[in-house]
Amino acid sequence: MKQHIAQALKEQLPPHLAEHDIEQLLEAPRFQEQGDLAFPCFRLAKALRKNPAQIAAELAESFTCSGVQEVKAIGGYVNFYFHIPTQAESVLSEILAKGADYGTAASKGEIIAIDFSSPNIAKPFSMGHLRSTVIGQSMSLISAKSGYQVEKINHLGDWGTQFGKLMAAYTHWGNEELVKADPITELHKLYVRFHDEATNNENLNEQGRSWFKMLEDGDEQAVRLWTWFRDVSLDAFEQIYELMGVSFDSYQGEAFYNDKMHEVVEKLDESGLLEESDGARVVRLDELNLPPCLIQKSDGATLYATRDLAAAYYRVNTLKADKLFYVVGNEQSLHFKQLKEVLKRLGENWADELTHIPFGMMLKDGKKMSTRKGKVVLLENVLKESIELAAKTIEEKNPSLPDKEKVAKQVGIGAVFFHDLKVFRQNDVEFSLENMLRFEGETGPYVQYTHARASAILRKAEGQSTVESFSSFGEAERPLVQLLAAFPDKIAQAFHQLDPSIIAKYVVQTAQAFNQYYAHEAILNHEHSAERLALVKAVVTVLDEGLRLLGLEAPEEM
Numbered sequence: 001m002k003q004h005i006a007q008a009l010k011e012q013l014p015p016h017l018a019e020h021d022i023e024q025l026l027e028a029p030r031f032q033e034q035g036d037l038a039f040p041c042f043r044l045a046k047a048l049r050k051n052p053a054q055i056a057a058e059l060a061e062s063f064t065c066s067g068v069q070e071v072k073a074i075g076g077y078v079n080f081y082f083h084i085p086t087q088a089e090s091v092l093s094e095i096l097a098k099g100a101d102y103g104t105a106a107s108k109g110e111i112i113a114i115d116f117s118s119p120n121i122a123k124p125f126s127m128g129h130l131r132s133t134v135i136g137q138s139m140s141l142i143s144a145k146s147g148y149q150v151e152k153i154n155h156l157g158d159w160g161t162q163f164g165k166l167m168a169a170y171t172h173w174g175n176e177e178l179v180k181a182d183p184i185t186e187l188h189k190l191y192v193r194f195h196d197e198a199t200n201n202e203n204l205n206e207q208g209r210s211w212f213k214m215l216e217d218g219d220e221q222a223v224r225l226w227t228w229f230r231d232v233s234l235d236a237f238e239q240i241y242e243l244m245g246v247s248f249d250s251y252q253g254e255a256f257y258n259d260k261m262h263e264v265v266e267k268l269d270e271s272g273l274l275e276e277s278d279g280a281r282v283v284r285l286d287e288l289n290l291p292p293c294l295i296q297k298s299d300g301a302t303l304y305a306t307r308d309l310a311a312a313y314y315r316v317n318t319l320k321a322d323k324l325f326y327v328v329g330n331e332q333s334l335h336f337k338q339l340k341e342v343l344k345r346l347g348e349n350w351a352d353e354l355t356h357i358p359f360g361m362m363l364k365d366g367k368k369m370s371t372r373k374g375k376v377v378l379l380e381n382v383l384k385e386s387i388e389l390a391a392k393t394i395e396e397k398n399p400s401l402p403d404k405e406k407v408a409k410q411v412g413i414g415a416v417f418f419h420d421l422k423v424f425r426q427n428d429v430e431f432s433l434e435n436m437l438r439f440e441g442e443t444g445p446y447v448q449y450t451h452a453r454a455s456a457i458l459r460k461a462e463g464q465s466t467v468e469s470f471s472s473f474g475e476a477e478r479p480l481v482q483l484l485a486a487f488p489d490k491i492a493q494a495f496h497q498l499d500p501s502i503i504a505k506y507v508v509q510t511a512q513a514f515n516q517y518y519a520h521e522a523i524l525n526h527e528h529s530a531e532r533l534a535l536v537k538a539v540v541t542v543l544d545e546g547l548r549l550l551g552l553e554a555p556e557e558m
Contacts, residue, residue, distance in 0.1 A: 001067055001087060002026050005037060005080060008065040014047055035079035036482055042076050052076030084478050088470035091485045095538040100545050103488040105147035112143050113151045113321035120157035121233035122166055122187040125240050127377040131359045134417050135425055136327035137246050137551045138500035145549060146495040151319055156253025158230050164212025167225050168204060169194035183232035240380050244413060260310040261302045268295060273345055283342050293338040308339050316350055323353045330358040357498045360428035387412030389437050407555045411445050414552040418444030421550050422504040442508045444552055450511035451543040452558040454536050457523055461533050472528040476521055479513045480535060487542050500550060507546040514539050
């Protein structure tokens with residue numbers, strides 16, 4: 001409808017306004033009684049030398065377009081009221097025909113490499129890793145839905161002096177059997193003990209640096225320990241990712257780029273971009289009011305920027321990525337500004353396709369969750385507790401539910417994911433299991449329950465006659481039809497704004513609209529039950545797909 005209205009408006013508007021620009025200006029009014037779409041006339045006032053209200057009144061008087069039932073001028077806006085049976089015919093027919101493919105864009109023929117989650121090996125997978133993981137997973141799904149091929153990369157933190165410290169700690173106090181029995185817990189204990197002991201023993205820090213130098217030089221024992229630590233960490237991480245339903249195409253971490261950084265340093269050298277600064281080598285970015293980008297320390301060691309430059313080249317040249325997404329916290333914004341600018345100065349025309357997707361912190365009682373002194377909130381524990389609470393709720397509300405364990409997992413994991421994703425990603429999130437699992441309000445369980453409720457109606461109606469027209473639809477169906485029609489636009493918005501919360505808010509609105517409709521309108525055993533069941537089926541399809549784009553499953557029974 002948006003496109004049809006834009007085409008009709010184009011005939012009445014000044015020639016300099018392109019149809020695409022007109023379509024972009026069309027927006028949903030704030031209040032339902034103001035129609036289904038509105039066109040603001042303020043931008044036309046100067047060109048037409050009339051006030052916006054007069055322009056709106058003139059456009060409304062002469063406007064005609066099939067499928068539009070009424071046109072009103074309200075202030076400086078032209079407001080359009082759709083003919084609901086016509087729109088329902090178009091929208092619901094498309095949803096019922098396409099199913100889960102509704103809202104899927106045509107292939108762009110482009111690849112997006114998306115870097116997310118990226119925990120450090122030999123450290124616990126904490127709640128601090130949740131945001132990158134769920135935002136990255138959702139953006140991967142939204143990107144694929146938007147027509148892109150997606151390469152999901154877990155850029156593990158598997159290199160650096162901290163691994164030298166861990167090796168030193170293991171040689172002093174490590175127990176192979178204990179590490180094998182519970183690798184992450186034991187390795188983290190050793191790391192914490194190293195830091196505690198090193199406060200009174202500077203020699204320990206020196207040993208840590210020495211072990212890392214041995215690792216860099218390929219010492220057999222150092223490489224064996226590092227490989228072991230990495231392998232057991234990956235095994236532990238994989239169990240958590242499997243619980244979450246998250247997968248990756250590669251686990252190419254920092255160590256993978258060890259042999260690829262020399263080429264980057266040479267490229268910077270040949271371009272005349274490297275300068276000496278206190279013995280280190282940097283790329284100066286003074287004219288942009290950015291601090292220098294550190295490329296090499298005085299001892300020749302490389303830094304994060306060097307590795308990320310090497311990774312960017314690898315992803316573009318080897319993986320053939322057209323866009324590079326990095327789902328990394330707000331605190332790394334400066335790093336990515338520097339990275340992008342250095343690539344621009346190297347003459348890489350793809351530098352503008354490098355996009356940092358920042359996010360806020362996970363808070364507990366208003367404070368950042370601390371990992372200091374070994375005090376971490378383990379993500380696996382939170383997920384398991386959430387599943388247990390969901391199971392308890394199911395036992396209280398529906399003890400005869402089939403597949404209770406499976407549904408408890410879907411609801412428990414979904415609750416944690418949704419609680420994070422419903423918040424605009426750059427805002428902080430307050431951690432609260434109690435709020436996550438509520439079956440009312442803007443929660444994952446609420447949307448999942450609505451999907452299950454609508455699915456139950458369809459099961460009861462099996463064998464009923466199929467729909468032939470939607471002539472009975474009117475104001476009662478208008479909110480749901482409009483929301484279902486908006487789904488493809490919401491997906492496009494979520495992709496362009498890199499913000500899964502747009503989808504989360506949308507599925508909540510759709511669930512609320514359905515529950516409102518169900519509370520006031522009979523669906524089964526009604527003279528127009530066929531049309532209404534088609535509407536219910538479309539709601540089930542869209543809620544299912546909307547939840548999937550957030551990484552949630554949609555139970556059919558709850």
